[in-house]
Amino acid sequence: xxxxxxxxxxxxxxxxxxxxxxxxxxxxxxxxxxxxxxxxxxxxxxxxxxxxxxxxxxxxxxxxxxxxxxxxxxxxxxxxxxxxxxxxxxxxxxxxxxxxxxxxxxxxxxxxxxxxxxxxxxxxxxxxxxxxxxxxxxxxxxxxx
Amino acid sequence: xxxxxxxxxxxxxxxxxxxxxxxxxxxxxxxxxxxxxxxxxxxxxxxxxxxxxxxxxxxxxxxxxxxxxxxxxxxxxxxxxxxxxxxxxxxxxxxxxxxxxxxxxxxxxxxxxxxxxxxxxxxxxxxxxxxxxxxxxxxxxxxxxxxxxxxxxxxxxxxxxxxxxxxxxxxxxxxxxxxxxxxxxxxxxxxxxxxxxxxxxxxxxxxxxxxxxxxxxxxxxxxxxxxxxxxxxxxxxxxxxxxxxxxxxxxxxxxxxxxxxxxxxxxxxxxxxxxxxxxxxxxxxxxxxxxxxxxxxxxxxxxxxxxxxxxxxxxxxxxxxxxxxxxxxxxxxxxxxxxxxxxxxxxxxxxxxxxxxxxxxxxxxxxxxxxxxxxxxxxxxxxxxxxxxxxxxxxxxxxxxxxxxxxxxxxxxxxxxxxxxxxxxxxxxxxxxxxxxxxxxx
Numbered sequence: 001x002x003x004x005x006x007x008x009x010x011x012x013x014x015x016x017x018x019x020x021x022x023x024x025x026x027x028x029x030x031x032x033x034x035x036x037x038x039x040x041x042x043x044x045x046x047x048x049x050x051x052x053x054x055x056x057x058x059x060x061x062x063x064x065x066x067x068x069x070x071x072x073x074x075x076x077x078x079x080x081x082x083x084x085x086x087x088x089x090x091x092x093x094x095x096x097x098x099x100x101x102x103x104x105x106x107x108x109x110x111x112x113x114x115x116x117x118x119x120x121x122x123x124x125x126x127x128x129x130x131x132x133x134x135x136x137x138x139x140x141x142x143x144x145x
Numbered sequence: 146x147x148x149x150x151x152x153x154x155x156x157x158x159x160x161x162x163x164x165x166x167x168x169x170x171x172x173x174x175x176x177x178x179x180x181x182x183x184x185x186x187x188x189x190x191x192x193x194x195x196x197x198x199x200x201x202x203x204x205x206x207x208x209x210x211x212x213x214x215x216x217x218x219x220x221x222x223x224x225x226x227x228x229x230x231x232x233x234x235x236x237x238x239x240x241x242x243x244x245x246x247x248x249x250x251x252x253x254x255x256x257x258x259x260x261x262x263x264x265x266x267x268x269x270x271x272x273x274x275x276x277x278x279x280x281x282x283x284x285x286x287x288x289x290x291x292x293x294x295x296x297x298x299x300x301x302x303x304x305x306x307x308x309x310x311x312x313x314x315x316x317x318x319x320x321x322x323x324x325x326x327x328x329x330x331x332x333x334x335x336x337x338x339x340x341x342x343x344x345x346x347x348x349x350x351x352x353x354x355x356x357x358x359x360x361x362x363x364x365x366x367x368x369x370x371x372x373x374x375x376x377x378x379x380x381x382x383x384x385x386x387x388x389x390x391x392x393x394x395x396x397x398x399x400x401x402x403x404x405x406x407x408x409x410x411x412x413x414x415x416x417x418x419x420x421x422x423x424x425x426x427x428x429x430x431x432x433x434x435x436x437x438x439x440x441x442x443x444x445x446x447x448x449x450x451x452x453x454x455x456x457x458x459x460x461x462x463x464x465x466x467x468x469x470x471x472x473x474x475x476x477x478x479x480x481x482x483x484x485x486x487x488x489x490x491x492x493x494x495x496x497x498x499x500x501x502x503x504x505x506x507x508x509x510x511x512x513x514x515x516x517x518x519x520x521x522x523x524x525x526x527x528x529x530x531x532x533x534x535x536x537x538x539x540x541x542x543x544x545x546x547x548x549x550x551x552x553x554x555x556x557x558x559x560x561x562x563x564x565x566x567x568x569x570x571x572x573x574x575x576x577x578x579x580x581x582x583x584x585x586x587x
Contacts (some may be wrong), residue, residue, distance in 0.1 A: 004518040025432045034515045038298060049433070068516065141512075 002069035006030075012055040014081070020056045024049035027066050031073065033113045036141070043119040043140045044073045050112040051077035051135055057102055058082060061130065072138040073122070083129035091117060091125070150349055152191040152207055152341035155182050159203035162556070162574070163391055163534045169198035171420050172294055173515035176548070177538040180573045190290035191342040192420050192445050193454045206455060208363040213251060217333035217359070219321055223313050224337040226396035227450050228364050230466040231457045236375050238392035238470065243378055244371035245337070252321070254334070256313035257393040258484045264311045264408040265485065266494040270306060271440050277302055277374030278437040279415070279430070282405065284308045286346035287445035288423060289500060296427050305496045307357075308416045309399070310336055310343070312494065314357030336361040339453030340446065352498035363455035378382040393481070394474050397467050401449045405442050408513060416442040418449055506551075522550035530561045536570060 008030070010023040027048050031041045041122045048064060055062035059081025067074040084090045093114045099119075122135035127133040155166075162180035174188035175195060182195075182203070196204045214220055222245045229238040242253045274280055283289055283304045292299050314334040322329045336358050338344055345362040346449070398407060406414050415438045419427050423443045429435055446452030448460040456463065510518070526546035537558040539545035548554035557563040560570065 005513060006519070021432060028431075030519065032298070033519060036512075036513065070512065 003070040004069050005125055006066075007067040008066045008093075010066070012059075012062045012064060012077075012079070013043055014056060014058070016061075017055055018087065019130045020053055021049055023064050024052050027064075027075075030066075034068070036073070040139055040141065046119045047075050047116045047137050047139070048054065048077075050116050051075065054112050054133075054135075055079045055081070057098065062132075071142070072140045074136075074138050076134065078132065078134040078135045080132045083131055084125075084127040084133055087125055087127060103132055150345075151184070151186055152345035153191050153193060154207060155184060156203045156205065157181055159201050160199075161201045161203070162319060163200050165198045165200055165217070166195035166204060167538075167540050168535055169194050170540065171424060172291070173540050173544045175540070177535075185390055185442070187276050188294055190287050190445075191345050192287045192291075193341055194420065196341075196454055206344075206363065207348045208341060208455070209335075209360040211362075213360065214333050214335060216241060218327055218331040219251050220249065220333045220335060221252045221254050221317050221321065222335055222337055223254045223256060223310060223317070223358065225310075225339050225343075225450060226338040226400040227391065227453065227456060227463070228337050228462045229392045230397070230400065230451065230470060231364060231368060232372065232466075240375045240378070241371060242374045247368070247374040247378065248370055248519055250335070252317075254313055254317045255393070255396070256309050257395050257478070257481050258488070259309040259312040259316060260314065260395045260399055261418065261481055261485045262489055262492065263306060263494065265489055266306050266407065266439070267304065267405060268408050268412075270304060271409060273548055274439075278436050279441040280304050282440070282442040283496070284442075285444045285446075285450075286342040286351065287340075287420065288443045289346075289351045290342075290503075291420070291423070291427070291445075293500060293503040294505060295424075296431060299427070299430065300500055300502060302430075303500055306494050306539060307496055311357045311384060312492075314359075317506075333359045335359060337363050337364060337367060338362065339450045339456045341455060342445070350498070352496055352500050353448045354498035362452070365455045365457055368457045387411070392470060392474065393478065394471060394476055394479075397471055397474075401453050401464065401467060405440065412439045414440045414442070415436055416444075418444045418452070419447040504580050522546045525549045525556055528556070528562060532561075534560070536560045537566070566579055 010026065012023060013019075024045050028045045031044060048066070053062060055077065059079035062077060062079030062081070064076075065076040067076075068080060089095050091113050093111060113125070116135060116137060119139070121137075121140045122138035124136040125133070160181050162177050162182065164177055164358060166182050167177050171192060171194060172188045172190050174190075176185065177184050193206065196206060222243065224241070230239055246251050270308060271280055279302065281288070281292070281299065281302045281304060283323065289303065289536070292303060295581045317334055321327065321332050321347040334357065336347060338361040341363070344363070347358045347361050348354045350356050350513050387434040406416060415435075417423050423445065426441070426443075435441070444450065444452075446454070448464070451463040451467070452460045458466070523546075526543060529542040529546060531542050531543045537545050537554065537560070539548055539554065545554060545559065549556050558566055560567045
């Protein structure tokens, strides 16, 4: 088990569109300040941003837990929301349950979860319908070296 | 020889430790220790805001003097278009040129053609660019330095084309060395500049190569002489101003913000002026916004180069004068168009050298060490009052926490955390028998 160096938890509120993305920006700032390779920062920020948007669009509330270990940037996004009925469908590019309103704002193209999976070295998705969804990811610090 | 990595210097004798510069600095590059302002050169972007903020007149811009140009055989002035819009009504651009010659310049270079060439090159560049967007203008040296220091991730977005003044330097040396049989090194190309940032961009270019210009003299340094000299010339009536326009619509357009908007009118273009506004917009870009904008023109000074700190008139008067000059000028000049057609295919406009991120010393040590620094910073920050009073000598509590974590300051420098600090400050700032400053001190 790699030593945990840093842990931060951020709260995300559903429907909070004007603040959406701020936590991802904060995580980006911390990673940049730590001089993490910019490609790795980019991947972690895409994960944080897409996951944060999912919480904002679909859930009531949620948390982003950001853990830095000696080996990886870990992001765990857990929400209280409707849950996902068909995990496989949700991971298909282009599949989306977004409303027209969300699409008008430029979201809901069915790229969120697939994008998260693409950018993560480790990816785990669990969900319970009516309760919530948890996405756990790791971006390994060595993976771009 | 003054230090020439930055466009100004702090006179320690005159500095009274007012903290005004430290508070005004947009990149937190000034600390006040032992009652004196000190520059952290690695964070300075040469914006010159400290110059204006200092109530003691202790910060001066570095420009060059005529004496330094004596070693050249032929001296050519390259006036920023802003110069022409500084004078009272009687002093037309044509007379301004005469004034520059009376000052000792052998020739004055009008860079309308270079401007038109760059405008066309920008258009082609933006149309061929595949991203990331927006492309960021490179003409204002402060913006380039701001990106090097605070937004290194955006360096790839900087336009990789030389600004018109640099192309002017190259072309005038080519032309005059050919015509006069001189070596290009014997010809001085001297920019008449609206700000000290352009001086430093000539003496020490951000892209790490040699500038095509040999130096710069501030508009405010030539203003009085030109006014006086043109009056004399008028009396003598020996020299008539040259016929034909001495300035152009392109030149005047360049002097104000949105100058490149005309070229890019079919593209998604945005213009921002004022360093605090630019920082706001850069923060948005950093957050991933504004990807739809193709070209972003940024000027550190309000209103563009007409707001430079070596100008004489305020920007509104200057704008009014530009408007007036503009109305007297033809919209296009066939000779300029012909020159552009001739030169565009045969010249290379690309930026020589690469703009690199500046080492700020923040990124030293291993990952563990850096995490420890961040944690210390957060812990110190929690103890601080958040008043940003500046009495510790750092502009904000957060900057101070950062300084402490990096080992550059002690937490005992905060008056809220240490009574000793307050006593020390009382002793330092108690001016026995001295008159208080007209500004009231503080």
